[in-house]
Amino acid sequence: MIVKFIFLLLGKMGKRWMVRMGFLICIALYVTLGLPNIHPPNRLLIIPRGYTRGQLKEQLKNEGCIRNSVTFLWATYLLKYQPQNRPGQYRLMGHMNNWQLVRMLRGGTQHPVTLTFATAANKASLVDQLVSGIGLQKETLWALLHDAKKLSAYGFTPENILTMFIPDSYEVYWTITAEQLLLKMYLAYQRFWNATRLNKAKKIGLSPTDVSILASIVQAETNDQQDAAMIAGVYINRLKRNMLLQSCPMVIYAQSAKQSGIRRVLEKDTYIDSPYNSYRKKGLPPGPIGLPTIAMIDAVLNYAPHDYLFFSAKEDFSGLHYFARNYAEHLKNANKYRKALNQLKIMR
Known part of the structure; x- marks a missing residue:
């Protein structure tokens, strides 16, 4: 369309003026489309939805992405580019001219x-x-x-x-x-969830979803991978015996809608009516209490087989735990942690 208009215009002029005007038009087109205009190179540009040509020009100008914002705006008109048609993230390469830039934007060639x-x-x-x-x-x-x-x-x-x-x-x-x-x-x-992980979950007797739910509970107990495998073993032993999981992080999660930032679970907290209250509800909850890492999921799949049924945080606040086979032994370990909390006056 542009070329047709130029030829029509030149056809009405004399030969000398045709040459002069043609030369000037070529220069104008080169300045508008051919001169490098990106500065500095390798910048990421985000074009929001609904952006206009004017808004995009101002953004490029304010962020120092282009040398000449006027020629860029003219290029968008000449190449019939509307930013609102192609939102997204784009990479601006060094020494790009307006022709290359607008064609990339108009084509929607996004950078991931x-x-x-x-x-x-x-x-x-x-x-x-x-x-x-x-x-x-x-x-x-x-x-x-x-x-x-x-x-x-x-x-x-x-x-x-x-x-x-x-x-x-x-x-x-x-x-x-x-x-x-x-x-x-x-x-x-x-x-x-490839064949290897699915087979490990099947041997435990849990679905992939159950494994992730359990991993979220284990993750709330510890950040140590070896400790995590041991804790996972305790929970799996309890599930196999149809015992209550009695997980404090689950109670905290259940209470979070009413009170946030709980640092110590009290007996009264265990009476809350919630599917996440593992002191009253048997089995796994309906969903995770957080997004577990891959390492925690694998800690459950590769849990440490043992006969422990209880665990309690160590009083040195290292994040590690004592493990016990019976409640009497567990109570001794738990009392050490309670005393440490009392000494620090962490009553709630």
Whole structure:
């Protein structure tokens, strides 16, 4: 269209003026489209949804990404580029000219975003981590993770959906939708639960979801991998004997809706009516009490076989635990920890 207009214009002029005007037009086009305009090189640019040409020009100008914002704006008109049609994250390479830049943006050639998460205290914490680097609205993802019908298609519920998210680094596009993100996490979940891990879970008598739920409880007890394998063994022994798990972190989780920051579980706390109150409800809860790391999941799958039924934190606050076979022995260990808490005046 532009070329046709130029020829029509030149056709109405004399030969000399045609040469002069053609020369000037070529210079103008070269300045507008051909001159390098990116500065400095290798910058990441995020174009939000609904952005206009003017807003994009101002952003590039204010962030020091381009040398000449006017020629860039003209290039967007000449190449019929509308930013709102191609939001996303893009990499600006050094010495790019406006022609190359606008063609990349117009074509939607995005640079992927790396999503990384290792653990999360709860679903809200995970959602915050996931949406922090992409253009997905927090409310949209939150609603999807509470949509029982859509989650059931993947074999999960709003209570246990956290177990589908395997901590790792993932490459996604800035424009990824909530449904696309959920599918990506599900495919990663399937790859993680390979034949080896599935066979280990089967030998324990737990499903992959159950393993992750138990791993979240173990993770709340310790950060030490060797200790984690021992604690996992205690819980598995209790499950096999149909005993109450009596997990303090689970009680804290159950109480968190009423009171946060509990540092010490009291007897009155164990009377709360909740499926997460393992002092009153047998078996595993309906969902995890946090997002377990891969190391904690593997600690459960590779738990330490033993005949211990009790464990108590050591009084040196090292994060390690004493293990006992009977309640009398456990009570002695627990009293050491209680005395340490009392000395520090941690009464609640």
